[in-house]
Amino acid sequence: MRFAIIGAGMSGILSAIKLREAGFREVTLYEKADRLGGTWRENTYPGIACDVPSHLYSYSFEPNPEWSHRFSPGGEIQAYFEGVARKHGVDRRIRFGDEVTRCEFRGGRWHLETKSGHRDEADVMIAATGVLHHPNLPDIAGLSDFEGALFHSARWDHAVALDGRRIGVVGTGSTAVQIVSALVDRVAKLSMFQRTAQWVMPQENPAYSEAERAEFRRDPEALRALYRNLSELFSQSFSNAVVDAGSPQMKLIEDACRLNLEQSVRDPELREKLRPSYRAACKRLVISPDFYQAIQRPNAELVTAGIERVETGGVRTRDGRLHELDVLVLATGFRADRFMRPTEVVGRGGRRLDDAWSERPVAYLSISIPGFPNLFMLNGPNGPVGNFSLIEVAELQIAYILQLALLLRSGRCREISPTEEATARFDAERVEAAKRTIWSTGCRSWYLDDRGIPASWPFTFDRFRAEMAAPKLEAYERVG
Ligand code: NAP
Numbered sequence: 001m002r003f004a005i006i007g008a009g010m011s012g013i014l015s016a017i018k019l020r021e022a023g024f025r026e027v028t029l030y031e032k033a034d035r036l037g038g039t040w041r042e043n044t045y046p047g048i049a050c051d052v053p054s055h056l057y058s059y060s061f062e063p064n065p066e067w068s069h070r071f072s073p074g075g076e077i078q079a080y081f082e083g084v085a086r087k088h089g090v091d092r093r094i095r096f097g098d099e100v101t102r103c104e105f106r107g108g109r110w111h112l113e114t115k116s117g118h119r120d121e122a123d124v125m126i127a128a129t130g131v132l133h134h135p136n137l138p139d140i141a142g143l144s145d146f147e148g149a150l151f152h153s154a155r156w157d158h159a160v161a162l163d164g165r166r167i168g169v170v171g172t173g174s175t176a177v178q179i180v181s182a183l184v185d186r187v188a189k190l191s192m193f194q195r196t197a198q199w200v201m202p203q204e205n206p207a208y209s210e211a212e213r214a215e216f217r218r219d220p221e222a223l224r225a226l227y228r229n230l231s232e233l234f235s236q237s238f239s240n241a242v243v244d245a246g247s248p249q250m251k252l253i254e255d256a257c258r259l260n261l262e263q264s265v266r267d268p269e270l271r272e273k274l275r276p277s278y279r280a281a282c283k284r285l286v287i288s289p290d291f292y293q294a295i296q297r298p299n300a301e302l303v304t305a306g307i308e309r310v311e312t313g314g315v316r317t318r319d320g321r322l323h324e325l326d327v328l329v330l331a332t333g334f335r336a337d338r339f340m341r342p343t344e345v346v347g348r349g350g351r352r353l354d355d356a357w358s359e360r361p362v363a364y365l366s367i368s369i370p371g372f373p374n375l376f377m378l379n380g381p382n383g384p385v386g387n388f389s390l391i392e393v394a395e396l397q398i399a400y401i402l403q404l405a406l407l408l409r410s411g412r413c414r415e416i417s418p419t420e421e422a423t424a425r426f427d428a429e430r431v432e433a434a435k436r437t438i439w440s441t442g443c444r445s446w447y448l449d450d451r452g453i454p455a456s457w458p459f460t461f462d463r464f465r466a467e468m469a470a471p472k473l474e475a476y477e478r479v480g
Contacts, residue, residue, distance in 0.1 A: 001409055002026040004103075004112055004122035006340060008094045009038015011378035011394040012128035013081060014059065016090045018398045022406065028122075029090070030114065032099035036085055038130050040078040043175075045156045045329075047182025048074035051174065051203070051287040052389045055223065056230035059084060059391060063223040065216030071205045104346040105373060108414055108480070124405055127377045128394075129343075131385050132334040132446075138170065142310040146328055153179065153331040164188050165326040168315055170307070172198045176331035177286050181294040190300045191323050193307055193315060196444065197273065199257040199280035201287045202264075231392060235461035239388045242281050243458050245438045254280040264292035273304050278443035284387075336446040337361055337455070339380060347372035348417070360449045364418035364426055364475065365467055366457070367397060373415035373479065374408065376401040382430060384457035384464055396468035403471055407478075414480030422475035433458035 003019055005012045008031035019027050035041050050057045054067035057077070062084050068076060085091045095118075102113040103125060112120045135152040137143075143150065149160040153175045166189040169176050176192065177200070184190050208216075216223050241249035257280040265271040274295070295302055305317035314325040339361055345353035351371045356362070361381035363369050368376055378394045378401075379385060385393075404416055431453055434440055439447040439454035449455045457464055 001123040001405070002121065003028070003124045003126065003405075004100075004110065004120060005029045005126045005128055006100050006343070007031065007038060007128040007130060008036040008085070008090075008096075009041075009128060009130055010081060010391060011130075011398070012036075012038070012126075013085045013088075013090050014391070014394050015126050015128055015378065015398050015401075016093055017059075017061075017084075017088045018402060019405070020088070022402050024405070024409075027093055028120065029094040030098060030100045030112070031094050031096050032115075034097045036091065036094060037078045037081050039132065040074055040081060042133075042154045043074060043156075044158070045153045045175065045179050045182075045331075046162070047178035047180075048175075049178065049205070050074070050077055052234075053230050055226050056234060056389045057391055058227070060224075060227060060395060062087075063216075063220060063227060065213055065220075065223060067208060067213075069205050069207050071203070100343050102344040102346070105348055105375070110374065124374045124376070124408065126401065127340040127375065127380070129340040129377075131336055131339070131379050131383075131390075134335040134338045135330075136333045136335050138330060138332045140170075140307055140310055142316075145312050146310050146314075146325075147312045148314075148325055149327045151329065153329055154334070156329075160327055162187055162327065166314075166324060167191070168193060168323060168325040168328045169331055170315075170329065171331035171333065172196065172286075173331060173333055174284065174286050175333070176329075177288050177291045179329060179331060180300070181288060181290050184294045184297045184300050188299060190297075191303050191315070191325065192295065192300070193303045193317075193323075194273070195306070196283075197276040198283060198286045199254075199276050200260055200291050201253065201257055201280075201285050202260045202289060203287045204289050231389070234388060239384065239461040242387050242438045243433070243460060244436060245279070245441050246436075250281065250438060253285070257285075260292065265296065267296070270296070270302060273302055276443075279438060279441045281438045282441045282443035283445040284447070333446055336385075337381075337449065339377070345372065345375070347375070348415075360451075360455070362423060362427055364423040365400075367401065368416075368418050370418050370420045370423050370477075373417040375417075376404065382427075382455055382457060384461060387456070388461060393464070396465060400468045400471060404476075407473075413478035416476050416478050418475055419477050422472075426475075430458050 005015050008029045049071045054072040098114040098116050104111050110122045110125045135154050151157045163186050167187045168191045170193045172194045305319040308316045308318045315323045363381045366380045366383035378397050434454045437458050447454045447456050
């Protein structure tokens with residue numbers, strides 16, 4: 001059997017490793033960029049780090065004794081993925097710089113076309129195309145008039161000098177907060193343009209000492225135990241809290257955020273500007289050891305007046321003030337409902353993904369789509385994103401997908417896709433469960449779909465693990 005994987009980020013690399021381990025030799029990864037790494041290749045902004053502890057944000061089978069910090073910086077994470085891909089020979093299977101533009105299921109196989117005109121066929125396609133991938137460019141008047149440097153946080157222009165200059169950051173999400181903390185002491189003036197305040201969870205980020213790293217090297221079992229403990233801690237505290245807005249764990253998180261605000265921000269006026277009017281974790285919780293300290297520096301300003309327009313010299317706010325800037329960073333997030341689009345995907349009988357998803361993305365258990373046989377997604381729609389280590393999520397998903405692939409290899413069927421009924425039933429149940437989650441408690445966020453319903457896994461993480469343990473074959477239509 002031949003496999004085509006779209007995307008050589010965290011989950012594409014993982015898929016290639018696991019397919020090879022299962023004995024599948026014909027595996028090609030298509031990567032539109034000239035480097036692997038996905039989100040860690042694209043996001044190189046100052047201060048970037050992962051807010052899942054590094055020893056959990058690692059493949060379970062590739063623990064890394066060398067992590068420098070509890071939450072290690074993005075460059076280290078990128079190097080980790082490159083190292084793992086090299087070690088497992090995945091880098092040799094990647095077709096770099098060639099974007100898959102079209103794939104059609106015809107005659108029992110997927111037919112792929114790329115931007116360069118290359119064609120390929122595969123029995124199984126795996127979309128490992130990421131979630132927070134397509135930059136959201138805000139609809140702010142006058143953006144093109146700006147005469148300084150202007151870029152989205154995921155397209156950082158490292159040729160632009162920052163030191164001693166006047167920097168504006170639009171947004172207050174996890175990205176903006178990391179940028180502000182990293183830059184404030186380097187620049188002349190830092191203006192953060194806030195549309196909505198965010199709750200901030202304090203979290204120290206200590207470095208591992210050489211002695212600790214040596215101990216991890218010496219005792220791999222201790223490292224594996226640390227992974228298991230962190231995983232358990234995460235699912236029992238944060239991941240299960242967010243799906244039950246009334247849970248005691250949720251209250252603990254809210255109390256910690258409130259205390260952080262009260263204790264860290266001295267000026268009562270600034271404190272009130274920074275106080276959100278919705279519950280903590282309704283938007284993706286911002287985790288930072290030092291944001292409140294950064295925004296209180298004398299050269300930092302939290303601008304809450306609202307952006308009227310961008311002009312040649314800076315940002316004009318609704319109070320009539322011009323904030324003069326040399327650099328304007330749009331930390332305005334991502335279009336989280338795109339997934340593998342804009343690739344044109346055509347399923348059985350000419351069914352188009354654009355039509356199947358014309359209202360919004362739908363998937364059975366976040367993995368597969370009715371009418372699109374032998375196509376599987378990692379970190380697809382309605383999965384547990386934003387509140388867990390996406391690596392563990394992807395590992396559980398690929399183990400599930402492998403069971404379906406083995407079914408195909410056994411010859412018991414040639415095509416497999418979820419039934420419309422199972423997908424509709426799952427979707428109805430998840431929409432109902434979404435009402436109890438913290439994301440439904442009244443705020444705007446990238447979790448919400450066009451109807452305001454959270455498009456994230458609304459059940460516990462234990463349930464996710466249980467669902468991923470073995471496919472329920474009655475939910476699938478099997479042909480051949
Ligand atoms: P985000 O959380 O979606 O935040 C986007 C920000 O831009 C919000 O403050 C939003 O304001 C603002 N914004 C958007 N359009 C605007 C407009 N037209 N005018 C003014 N403000 C506008 O994006 P993100 O910070 O890039 O983070 C995305 C996700 O990536 C996070 O939630 C997290 O899951 C992940 N992430 C994780 C880490 C980490 O591990 N440390 C770091 C970065 C990102 P409103 O709130 O008013 O909409």
